[in-house]
Amino acid sequence: MPNKRVLVVEDDLMNMRLAQHILEVEGHTVLKAATAHEALAQVESTLPDLILMDVQLPDMDGMTVVRILRENAITRDIIILALTACAMKGDRERMLRMGCDGYISKPIDIQDFINTVRRFLSSKTGTEK
């Protein structure tokens, strides 16, 4: 797996650290944002290959960030995976409907997490999905 830039949007520092560790072991460069505004600024300046998006952010709903990114021609095609502790019935469907490409619920299973990220990154490097 070639090195990719992955933006983790997460307001819980420990959960952020965990995602960072796993992704770095995978060989990726990890970019971090703890708020929606930081996330938007990061995306604009770095155009990451993949975004892991928490839903409950201090300043804005994560899904609002997704909508903003999807409305912008430059950021529209970035892979966005919801990474969230919202794991009640219907949450997955809601987030896919709101523009996420995939959904990972917390607590994560590390192998599943790695596989999901790999799958999305490789589908994107090959042909457009």
Added chain:
Amino acid sequence: MSSVTNILVTDDEVTTLKTLSAGLEDMGYKVATAVTGQEALALIRRQLFSIVIADIKLPDISGLEILETAKKLNPETAVIMITGHASIETAVDAINEGAYAYILKPVAVSELETIIKNALREQRLLIENRELVESLQQSNRRLEETNRALEQVSQAKSDFMAKTSHELRTPLNSIIGFSEVLLSKTSPIGETTRDEFLNYIHVSARHLLHLIDSILDLSKIESGKMAFEPSEFDLAVLLEDVKITVLPMLATKKQMLEIEIGEGISSIFADEAKMKQIFLNLISNAHNFTLTEGKIRVICQLETPHLLHCSVVDNGIGISPQDQQRIFEEFGQVKTSPSARRQGVGLGLSIAKRLVELHGGKIWVVSEVSRGSTFTFSIPLARKGGCLNAQ
């Protein structure tokens, strides 16, 4: 309708009028009489008649006008028209206009009695029917209201479940994730990193425990299992106890705690354990939202001899007006900056509010962003003379 039935008889032939009214009175009815249409209208407007009997042909107005007025004022009034053969067509019209029946002259009192009895029976049925419909509509409305209230409760319950699930999963993610990382032998981890991760597991597990305890407290209060157990105790001793409990927590942020107890307060009559919990939760909240080296004050005073006011004042980050609306809700805490250790579990104020309410008291907040917050609760000291210093 009252036990005595009011009947109005209108006829310009005085003899007929007298015969009819005498006959009806013999049957036990209360009878009023009128010889002109205007007189009849005046009576109808003044009082309620169950039965109105009127000659169709009156010298001043038509009996139909009496019918119209009587029905308009009280739709349940039964109007019986008296008619001669000459005006029988008008009588038929009257039936179409809502008259109960018509009776041909000369009027036989016995025939009239049968009609009146039938009319009264029908009237009773109508009234009962209407009352039944009304009471059904009323209970329907009540059921709808209850239903709406239940729906709200149910919605609140599932919201709470969703939030709880979210709040449990967040620390669990750290606990499961970091322990999996530490257990996996695929990538080597340095000693510093290992300690860092172990610390996260520990902090998250502690957080989880606190969260579970709080949820249990809350559900105990919710289900009404937490009894109000007042006793007489010394407020100063309680606050000293609280202080000893919170000092280690405050020391982590080098925060100061001052306790001021107003004059005249010594022993109070309240639920000691719950009072302690209220103070602990409010101080803990102040601690979380006050910066390092901040100051927290607890001020207790008697607002009246029977009303105790206690405030927990901090000079922390404060709460914006829109956030003040929801901070007493479950998980309604304000997310500020990201933190390795979440600031509390988001249930402390909600629990404090319920415990204050268990005392029959109130809690509120006054706050200004970046200046600090003051949480105040007031509880009535109604029994045992309230403040006991006088004893």
